[in-house]
Amino acid sequence: MTRVEVDPALLRWARERAGRSVESLSSRFPRLEAWETGEVRPTLKQLQSFARATHVPLGYLFLPEPPEEEVPIPDLRTMGSKYLGRPSPDLLDAIYLCQRRQAWYREWARSVGEEPLPFIGTATSKSPVVRVAQEMRTALDFDLEDRRRCPTWTDALRRFIAEAEDLGVLVMVSGVVGSNTHRPLDPKEFRGFALADDLAPLVFINGQDTKAAQMFTLAHELAHLWLGESALTDAGPASTPARGIEAWCNAVAAELLVPLAVLREELAESHDPLADVKRLARRFKVSTLVILRRLLDAKRLTREQFQREYEAELARLVTIPRGKGGNFYLTQAVRLSRRFARALIVSTLEGQTLYRDAFQMLGVRKQTTFRELGDQLGLPV
Numbered sequence: 001m002t003r004v005e006v007d008p009a010l011l012r013w014a015r016e017r018a019g020r021s022v023e024s025l026s027s028r029f030p031r032l033e034a035w036e037t038g039e040v041r042p043t044l045k046q047l048q049s050f051a052r053a054t055h056v057p058l059g060y061l062f063l064p065e066p067p068e069e070e071v072p073i074p075d076l077r078t079m080g081s082k083y084l085g086r087p088s089p090d091l092l093d094a095i096y097l098c099q100r101r102q103a104w105y106r107e108w109a110r111s112v113g114e115e116p117l118p119f120i121g122t123a124t125s126k127s128p129v130v131r132v133a134q135e136m137r138t139a140l141d142f143d144l145e146d147r148r149r150c151p152t153w154t155d156a157l158r159r160f161i162a163e164a165e166d167l168g169v170l171v172m173v174s175g176v177v178g179s180n181t182h183r184p185l186d187p188k189e190f191r192g193f194a195l196a197d198d199l200a201p202l203v204f205i206n207g208q209d210t211k212a213a214q215m216f217t218l219a220h221e222l223a224h225l226w227l228g229e230s231a232l233t234d235a236g237p238a239s240t241p242a243r244g245i246e247a248w249c250n251a252v253a254a255e256l257l258v259p260l261a262v263l264r265e266e267l268a269e270s271h272d273p274l275a276d277v278k279r280l281a282r283r284f285k286v287s288t289l290v291i292l293r294r295l296l297d298a299k300r301l302t303r304e305q306f307q308r309e310y311e312a313e314l315a316r317l318v319t320i321p322r323g324k325g326g327n328f329y330l331t332q333a334v335r336l337s338r339r340f341a342r343a344l345i346v347s348t349l350e351g352q353t354l355y356r357d358a359f360q361m362l363g364v365r366k367q368t369t370f371r372e373l374g375d376q377l378g379l380p381v
Contacts, residue, residue, distance in 0.1 A: 174204070189234070237293040
């Protein structure tokens, strides 16, 4: 049995990079501890299995030292005032996959003569928040009264996504890497990211978050597109980002979803704004956390009241069970962006894109799955 020379430090790096302990991998790799101390060397087959288990390219394990991996887009995440450290392989692979999809769509858009989208990069972080939020509302045809009539937050989010896609934005919502349900994305690591481009702007939303939280993330990432800047973010309604761009995007997102002038009208007869939090959340179809933040902005809560109520509400929300995944084809269409999936399937059926490449970007393996997905999207397959 031929064993391969590999630096034990690289095996340890790969395991820690994947957030795994020796114990959690011991059932699959009983000699892992000995590999990491250099007492025993793995076979090539064992090393290939280890690379798959830790989501690391096999070639990395033969490098002279662990590589320095950086997020390939501006990383604006913070935890308090500290910037986050090493990105997980799940986060990196989610970004790389979206970059590949975006690159394909950009070339396809050029080939069919799509015009650059006029709203990309039209704002700066010095632009008035209320004005930009109104411009976004107009461009998106984002109607507050229509949202009020949506029966659930899921319906309101679906409508918001459709409005962004109609504007030309590729919106992908997924809680896993690709279609691999064994690789969930951690909302504590990131909530979403924006990949700015005037032909193929893309917003990715971490689907492990609640529907109401996803609403705020979509609004926040759209604000980044109005700036014309890509970014990886973890901003929430209560966060006070150290970076000016994130604070501005938070303010725009909040004003887009809950205009302060409209909120004040809703509160005109209220003597206890906290008693109205759930009603207002239903009215604007946002999370109760966003409403608490807007009550602070409207000076109807003190900072101390806000912090106390926010922490109590957050503790309540985390106890609410999340729903299960639904129909595969409907879920996959949301994960992929309907705009992107339709363009890719049509291009493939026309012979412009290889089925192999389409299957990889769509996260499917069989022709029948590919055709069922196309059928769900209303395409003649």
